[in-house]
Amino acid sequence: MAFPSTQFPDATGHFGRFGGMFVPETLMAPLQELAAAYEQVKADPAFRRELDALLSDYVGRPTPLYFAERWTKALGGARIYLKREDLLHTGAHKINNAIGQILLAKRLGKTRIIAETGAGQHGVATATVCARFGMECVVYMGQVDMERQALNVARMRLMGAEVRAVTAGQATLKEAVNEAMRDWVASVDHTHYILGSALGSHPFPMIVRDFHRVIGLEARRQILEKEGRLPDLLVACVGGGSNAIGLFHPFLGDPDVRMLGIEAGGDGIIPERHAARFQGGKLGVLQGTKTWLLANDDGQIQLTHSVSAGLDYAAVGPEHAFLQESGRVQYNFATDAEALAAFKQLAHTEGIIPALESAHAMAGVIKVAPTLSSDQIIIANLSGRGDKDVEQAAKYLLG
Ligand SMILES: *Cc1c(COP(=O)(O)O)cnc(C)c1O
Numbered sequence: 001m002a003f004p005s006t007q008f009p010d011a012t013g014h015f016g017r018f019g020g021m022f023v024p025e026t027l028m029a030p031l032q033e034l035a036a037a038y039e040q041v042k043a044d045p046a047f048r049r050e051l052d053a054l055l056s057d058y059v060g061r062p063t064p065l066y067f068a069e070r071w072t073k074a075l076g077g078a079r080i081y082l083k084r085e086d087l088l089h090t091g092a093h094k095i096n097n098a099i100g101q102i103l104l105a106k107r108l109g110k111t112r113i114i115a116e117t118g119a120g121q122h123g124v125a126t127a128t129v130c131a132r133f134g135m136e137c138v139v140y141m142g143q144v145d146m147e148r149q150a151l152n153v154a155r156m157r158l159m160g161a162e163v164r165a166v167t168a169g170q171a172t173l174k175e176a177v178n179e180a181m182r183d184w185v186a187s188v189d190h191t192h193y194i195l196g197s198a199l200g201s202h203p204f205p206m207i208v209r210d211f212h213r214v215i216g217l218e219a220r221r222q223i224l225e226k227e228g229r230l231p232d233l234l235v236a237c238v239g240g241g242s243n244a245i246g247l248f249h250p251f252l253g254d255p256d257v258r259m260l261g262i263e264a265g266g267d268g269i270i271p272e273r274h275a276a277r278f279q280g281g282k283l284g285v286l287q288g289t290k291t292w293l294l295a296n297d298d299g300q301i302q303l304t305h306s307v308s309a310g311l312d313y314a315a316v317g318p319e320h321a322f323l324q325e326s327g328r329v330q331y332n333f334a335t336d337a338e339a340l341a342a343f344k345q346l347a348h349t350e351g352i353i354p355a356l357e358s359a360h361a362m363a364g365v366i367k368v369a370p371t372l373s374s375d376q377i378i379i380a381n382l383s384g385r386g387d388k389d390v391e392q393a394a395k396y397l398l399g
Contacts, residue, residue: 008319013202015322021201022285027181030188035203037108042210051103058132059095060088061214065222065379071349078232078372080365082352082382083219083247090125092355092384093212093243098125098194100211102133105192112136112191116180118145118173119309120152121384122196127161129194137161140179142172145309151388173313174301177287197240198317201288205317212246219379220250227377233368234259236381237360238331239275239310241317243383248329258330261320262364264306265333271296275304276333277316278324284315291318307336307396308356308389334363340396342366343386355384356393 008015013035021031041047055061063084072080085093105113113135117123123139130137139156143165146153156163169175177200184193198208216234223231234251236244238261251257266274271294281292284299293315294302306312323329334342342362347353354362358381365380372378386393 008322009202009206013206015205015319016325018289018291018321019202019205019318020290022288022290023201024185026185027188027201031201031203034108038104038203038207041104041107047103047107051100054099054103055096055214058089059099062218062222063087065219065226067226068350071346072369074345074349075366075369077369077374078376078378079374080369081223081231081377081379083215083379084382085215085243086352086354086358086382086385090121090128091387092121092125093215093246094122094125094196095128096214096246097196097208097211097242098122098129101192101194101207102129102135104207105135105194106133108192110190110192112138112187113194114138114140114180114183114187114191115194115196116140116173116176117196118142118176118312119388120145120149120156121310123161123163124152124155126194126196127156127159130161131159138183139163140166140176140183142170142176143167144171145173145176148309170303174287181287196242198242198245198319199240199287199289199315205289205319208242209245209249209319212242213249215243215246215381216248216250219247223377223379229377230254230257231377231379232256232258232372233376233378234381235262235361235364235368235378237262237311237357237383238316238320239264239313239357241320243381245317245319247379247381248323252328259328260364260368261329261331262360263316263331263333264308264311264360265335265338266305266307268335269333272303273305274333275306275312275314277314278331279333286315289315289318291321292316292324307339307392308360310355310357311360332364334360338363338366340393343389343393344397352382353386353390354382355386356389358383359386
């Protein structure tokens with residue numbers, strides 16, 4: 001796996017005017033230590049070898065790049081390829097990051113891991129790699145999310161993780177992040193925080209991005225093998241933005257490759273009924289980073305809503321804010337109804353049940369593919385599998 005040498009973030013962790021390190025004083029030194037350690041391992045062939053071996057034999061890489069022939073016919077436009085992150089161990093892209101960060105934690109001599117989780121997918125990925133490396137694992141999760149995602153709570157516990165319920169505020173992801181940060185301030189000498197998306201203070205947005213770049217690097221090689229040229233368009237859903245930046249980043253220098261990120265439009269762009277930060281969001285600071293977020297006029301973080309828990313967060317990763325402002329990547333949204341329709345359509349036409357998060361990207365494909373010609377190519381990131389969502393989707397789709 002080739003690591004990138006890119007311009008962004010700069011030495012202070014900024015992507016243009018976004019990003020940075022907005023953390024309590026006690027975390028500044030540990031974050032700088034993490035950034036320095038990361039720079040070292042990036043250049044260390046032994047680290048890469050260990051990571052590559054785990055990615056292939058434990059995580060299940062490379063994932064296929066699958067030509068969705070029947071879906072392409074049904075939509076009647078561009079040729080559609082799906083990057084099959086849904087086939088990875090634990091069912092989504094999140095393990096790419098979790099496995100990379102636990103190797104980093106080992107290098108730093110840390111013996112305990114903490115993480116936050118919303119839907120539980122990142123918690124499961126973290127509990128998985130902790131079991132694999134015999135590390136103590138504590139996952140913070142909102143009480144409300146624990147009730148909604150009981151299966152993932154059981155999976156984490158089965159693998160030996162302690163799941164700590166967070167009851168403050170809305171008792172969902174934002175509060176879980178706050179608790180994880182509080183823990184880390186007190187435990188940072190022996191604890192590593194495996195943050196779950198391309199979010200938070202520097203160096204996390206960079207580290208998480210780099211561990212997911214393997215998605216785009218593989219896709220690039222695979223499409224050149226299959227089609228002999230680069231794609232015209234990349235599509236991915238954007239929660240914090242990790243699966244999207246992983247696919248997009250290796251193509252940023254290719255001016256003919258367009259990119260489209262899809263946020264969660266919920267019930268439509270009505271305050272507190274969606275999670276589309278680029279629609280009606282404002283610039284602000286949340287949980288370590290300066291970026292676009294959903295807040296009211298007093299700067300209070302607004303409630304968000306999405307049918308998919310993994311996209312239901314008030315802030316977007318700072319690199320996406322930068323890519324949006326620079327015009328390099330376009331961002332749009334899909335509503336709950338559009339995502340559910342895509343969920344059903346992909347299941348029917350291809351026999352693939354996408355995660356509800358990924359179904360947002362698929363909804364983006366449904367809109368854009370018919371506007372392109374049959375000699376154009378789309379690669380859409382199928383970030384996770386939908387087994388976890390079948391019960392919830394059935395409630396909507398079957399009445
Ligand atoms: C968590 C999750 C997402 C959203 O997170 P990003 O960091 O934006 O990728 C998307 N898809 C799946 C399957 C997820 O589990």
